[in-house]
Amino acid sequence: EVHLVESGGGLVQPGGSLRLSCAASGFTFSSYWMNWVRQAPGKGLEWVAYIKDDGSEKYYADSVKGRFIISRDNAKNSLYLQMNSLRVEDMAVYYCARTSALDYWGQGTLVTVSS
């Protein structure tokens, strides 16, 4: 059974940094593109970043480009999102999701940006 578990969320001050992790199990992680998608409180879904199966291609939404870095460790079946220079508008639940079809999602981790 496919399982995605995010961690690393929490409270951070504006301008701070946070690193999110997504632990994957139940499938061959190294064969799949992976994504980060976020949802601000009471708002819709927003694609944040995706990374190719071997890590050779990455895409970022304009809203996070230059501040966030997506990466993966296929040996550890793990996906990461390094978030720097955090802004109040980055506050959201962050989900990891599998493939361009987003066929499986984790339960999400909440990032709160506040002073």
Add this chain to the structure above:
Amino acid sequence: SYELTQPPSVSVSPGQTARITCSGDALPKKYAYWYQQKSGQAPVLVIYEDSKRPSGIPERFSGSSSGTMATLTISGAQVEDEGDYYCHSSGNWVFGGGTKLTVL
């Protein structure tokens, strides 16, 4: 930038057919995907590649696409189908704004 447009809300009575639309210029060339999100939960894929249903998704969920519009149809909607529904199209890294489905 590319956009997908959905109605903000759709309301039906139990047992009726609910239709949620998603319009976008790229839809004639790209597949549509649909996600259901119930309150406090993560999204779930309910339709992929315009009309395919993942295993475990009830048969009352179906999808179609024609021209610049994709449609999610819930035939015989049930109270447990209430929630927010989002569309996206393959290769375009955006979601529709979401449609709140009310069944009462």
